[in-house]
Every structure is written in C-alpha cells, then in structure tokens.
Amino acid sequence: MPDVETVAGETTEQASRKERYFLRFTRSQRVLHAVLFTTFLGLAATGLPLRFSSTPWAVWSAQQVGGFGAIIFFHKLCALILTLAFLIHFKEVMMRGLAHKEKGIFWGPTSMVANWQDAKDLFGHFRWFLGLGPKPQFERYAYWEKFDYWAVFWGMVVIGFSGYAMWFAPFFARFLPGWALNAVLVVHGEEGLLAILFIFSIHFVNTHLRPDSFPMDMVIFTGVESEGEFRSKRRHEYERLAAEGKLESKTAPAPEAWLIKFSRIVGFTAIAIGLVLLVLTLSAMFL
Numbered sequence: 506m507p508d509v510e511t512v513a514g515e516t517t518e519q520a521s522r523k524e525r526y527f528l529r530f531t532r533s534q535r536v537l538h539a540v541l542f543t544t545f546l547g548l549a550a551t552g553l554p555l556r557f558s559s560t561p562w563a564v565w566s567a568q569q570v571g572g573f574g575a576i577i578f579f580h581k582l583c584a585l586i587l588t589l590a591f592l593i594h595f596k597e598v599m600m601r602g603l604a605h606k607e608k609g610i611f612w613g614p615t616s617m618v619a620n621w622q623d624a625k626d627l628f629g630h631f632r633w634f635l636g637l638g639p640k641p642q643f644e645r646y647a648y649w650e651k652f653d654y655w656a657v658f659w660g661m662v663v664i665g666f667s668g669y670a671m672w673f674a675p676f677f678a679r680f681l682p683g684w685a686l687n688a689v690l691v692v693h694g695e696e697g698l699l700a701i702l703f704i705f706s707i708h709f710v711n712t713h714l715r716p717d718s719f720p721m722d723m724v725i726f727t728g729v730e731s732e733g734e735f736r737s738k739r740r741h742e743y744e745r746l747a748a749e750g751k752l753e754s755k756t757a758p759a760p761e762a763w764l765i766k767f768s769r770i771v772g773f774t775a776i777a778i779g780l781v782l783l784v785l786t787l788s789a790m791f792l
Contacts, residue, residue: 526729528757535728540590541657542775547583549701549782551576556694557789584668591661614644614745617655623648642740649711660700667693698786705783709776721776726768727760 530538554563554576567573602610609615614622625641626648632638646654667689670677674686713721717738724730736743746752 524759525732526757526759527732527735527752527755528729529724529735530728532728535725537590537594538725539771540586544583544587544590545700545704546775546778546782548580548587548697549705550778551580551583552697553701553782553786553789555580556697557785560789562785563789581672584665587661588665591665614742615646617646617651619648619651619655623651643738644741644745645739647739653708653711656700656703660696664693664696664700667696698790701782701786705779705786709779713772713776721769721772723760723765723768723772726772727764729757729760 550566554566555573557563558567558573567576570576570579598610601607611618612620622644626643629638629641630648633640670681670686670689671693678686712718712725717734724734730738743752746755
C-alpha cells in the first residue's frame with residue numbers, strides 16, 4: 506500500500522503545476538532588483554561603520570576587513586555598481602516612454618506615477634483598517650509600491666550627488682561654495698540613515714510582512730505569481746486584462762522548485778542582514 510504522505514505530496518505538486526501562473530517581472534527587472542538590493546546592503550553595511558566609527562561594533566567591523574580604508578573602498582565600489590544600475594533603469598524608462606511611445610509608462614493604470622486613484626485607495630485603506638469600509642482593490646501597482654519606488658528614486662539622486670561631491674571634492678569645489686561641500690557631508694549621512702530606516706522597516710513590512718505575503722513575497726525573485734495571488738492582490742488589473750482579452754498573453758510557466766528554494770535562501774538572508782543593520786543603527790542613534 507503506498508504511503509499516504511507521498512500520495513498527498515504528489516497530488517499537491519500536481520495541483521500546483523496545474524494552477525496558472527502569470528508574469529509580473531521580467532528577468533532583466535529581477536536582475537536589476539537583485540543588483541539594487543545587494544549593493545544597497547553593501548552600502549548600508551559599509552556606510553554605518555563610517556557614520557558611527559566610534560562604536561565598538563564599527564571598530565570591530567573595520568578590523569575584520571583591514572581597516573576603515575578598506576570599508577571606504579567597498580563603499581565606493583557598491584556606489585559605482587548601484588549608480589550604473591540606476592542609469593540603466595533610467596535609460597530604459599526614457600526609451601520606452603519617449604522613444605518608443607509606450608503607453609502607460611508616465612500615466613495610467615500601469616504607471617508608477619501617482620494619480621488620484623492612489624489617493625482614494627490610501628483613504629479607502631484607512632477606512633478598511635478602522636472597519637469603516639471594504640478592502641480596496643488595486644491595479645498593477647498599489648500606492649505604497651509607488652511610494653517605495655519614488656523614495657528610492659529620490660534617495661538615489663540626493664545620496665548619490667552628495668556622495669560623489671565628497672568623493673570628487675576638488676572638482677565640485679570649482680562651482681560649489683565651501684559651505685555647500687560641508688552641507689553635502691551632513692546630507693549624505695542623514696539621507697543614508699533615512700534610507701536604511703525606510704528600507705529595513707517600511708519596505709520590508711510593506712513587501713514581505715503583510716498578511717497576504719508573509720513570510721515573503723516571492724514574485725520579485727521568481728517573476729511569476731499564481732492566478733489566485735494575482736486576483737487577490739491586484740483584482741483591478743486582473744479584471745482589466747481579462748476584459749481587454751490580454752490575460753492569456755500574461756501566462757507563464759510555474760517556477761521551478763530549485764528557484765523557489767534559492768529565492769527563499771537569498772530573500773531571508775537579505776532580510777536577516779537588514780534587520781541586524783537596523784538594530785545596529787537604532788542602538789548607535791539612541792543608546
């Protein structure tokens with residue numbers, strides 16, 4: 506007589522493979538996101554010891570890699586890689602929106618640009634939190650996802666410019682007054698702390714710790730999500746594509762088992778590193 510658990514496991518796997526999956530993020534988008542969060546972790550792990558260089562854990566960290574000079578080297582290396590990724594993304598958006606005239610890049614239900622519907626969704630979400638209304642349904646990007654995106658975009662401009670102004674101070678001193686070069690040191694450190702606190706608290710919670718995604722939203726790693734997830738998280742997009750007859754064109758193969766396992770290892774490792782850095786940041790600021 507066959508083992509009950511084996512039969513049940515095979516049945517579950519077969520049922521999972523029969524479920525339809527839909528593409529949300531392309532491979533290039535996932536690779537770019539992987540570069541983004543890897544370099545950001547590197548910048549945070551190297552920037553915090555520089556910002557709080559007098560703390561015991563910062564001194565210990567520097568000793569492990571050969572001193573603060575080595576930390577500065579890795580900080581600059583991560584900055585260069587992240588800048589390159591940002592420029593690649595910016596070029597892609599401009600090419601799609603301006604050169605190729607792709608609809609929905611700068612406005613509409615598929616755009617990352619906030620609109621009036623996002624304000625109504627935010628208000629509706631607060632009403633739902635208080636039990637005063639139904640749970641709002643979303644399009645391709647929810648209002649908090651747009652907020653996350655533009656927070657990173659803004660941070661890249663401010664932190665990036667201030668960082669390069671310190672790195673290449675003699676060049677920037679040709680057209681910036683002395684007080685501005687002093688200001689960029691403060692701006693870079695404070696904006697960096699704000700970015701760390703935001704990503705490791707707000708973004709992690711919004712993305713992975715929500716009830717419908719806990720303990721981890723796998724779509725940014727696998728690129729696909731099941732039909733049930735699609736319909737539940739972004740019902741308006743699902744219904745719009747169905748009404749336009751474009752739903753079938755978005756179907757994709759189910760993620761392989763190895764990819765799911767690998768993604769969980771990478772994702773949980775990133776979250777663990779982020780939480781450790783968050784604790785170190787808060788301890789250096791308030792203890």
